Amino acid sequence: MRVRKLEKKRGWAFTVAASILKPTLIAATSRTWIDGEKIPATGGCIVVVNHISHVDPLLSAHFVFDHGRLPRYLAKSGLFRNRYLGGFLGSAGQIPVERLTAGAVGAYDAAVAAIEAGECVVVYPEGTLTRDPDLWPMRGKSGAARLALATGAPVIPVGQWGAQRLLPPYSVRPDLFPRKHITMKAADPVPLADLLAVEATPAVVQQATDRIMAAIVAVVEELRGEKAPVERFDPSAAGVNVIGNPNKRARRKDQQ
Template sequence: MRDLTEKRGWAFDVGVVILKPVLLATTRRRWIGGENLPETGGFVIALNHISHLDPLTAAHLVYDHGRLPRYLAKSGLFKNKALGTFLRAAGQIPVERESSGAVGAYAAAVQAIHDGKCVVVYPEATITRDPEMWPMRGKSGAARIALETGCPVIPVGQWGAHEILPPYTKKPHVVPPREITMRVGPPVDLSDLVDRERDASVVNEATDRIMAAITHQLELIRGQEAPVERYDMRVQGDRFKRGRK
């Protein structure tokens, strides 16, 4: 654990006062490898996505190690006036999927890295659809930010949040407190890719390395091997959406 050195601002002050006591009361935390989180400077932290609770537990991990998280968040969250004001004050970055607004989000994330911030990215972009909850095929955002800035990408495998708030449910299970495990790996080695022309093959290779590193951390937590082929919604579809029909 480390003491926070960044200035929090009012939004983080409010968030810490309200949310941290709730997380402390409803979870048991097992942070592994936290020394791999940089103490200073900009970096991307890339995690697997298993629950809508993930942003809170990831924030807890990052905050406990002396940093403040900045998220690439769905733009719809910013449309609520009060919530949007809070998110912007906390330095969060709105993302408009499949639109020109995504370019602005990428530029904002790159600038946040240059400003020495911690940018949290879920490369899957949505909760995993894998039947055993292994990481799916990743999208390129984390890789492109890292290749543009040369910043470290820190992979994190996490497990347990889905037991508190299962995917696409609204009622949390907080009694008894569930264990949240987050295992932080060393930076993903992208050094041989940073200076190469940023074509699709380079971005895809960087993305694959990031997803492999996240998956490896999750394998260590679960004591199991992930499937060789990652779940791909473009090929296998959205099993949650099929289940809701």
């Protein structure tokens, strides 16, 4: 893999993060990056990724960073309440999200503004770690689709596998030995041109969401060498609390 030169100066926060986190990830993992050049080198874009571990943001940032972009995330607002961490995240251009409150609208507006300013925004369309017992992507939420329809920016699906071995879902202790292998693969932009030409009704937003999730699932199937369930896991229909820890209820492929 040839690392692409960054498209813009990274600033002090990214410099500090890269100098600390990247060597740590390199020491803790081996990596296969596939087709990362499909992430646009410049201009606003939305990178959508399946979510299987709390370490995902670090790994996807590594992937995006290695392909020349500075990733911006929608991060839980609670992280910004710490004086030092909040200052660091803000300096790195991350966007606070007030989950399940009217404040989420502000995060959406900030994400739209970032994309329109030419930034690369990384989104986990499932909204949280997957609750699927076998770690397949769940039913998606509408955030990524609404951003795409509002901005017209390309949506780049990325599938990943291996992070669950490094830090199993809802675990607090990473499993560092032996070194874990992480695979991430980008695919072609999700085809949304026909939906951009019509009003973004709830039905249109759902179509866009379904296409985004189908594109992510296709990449994950390729990486895992398996077929995903026909019906994606729906936490609401299953009565699963997406805020809590489902460890005691789920059979997971943590160590595969």
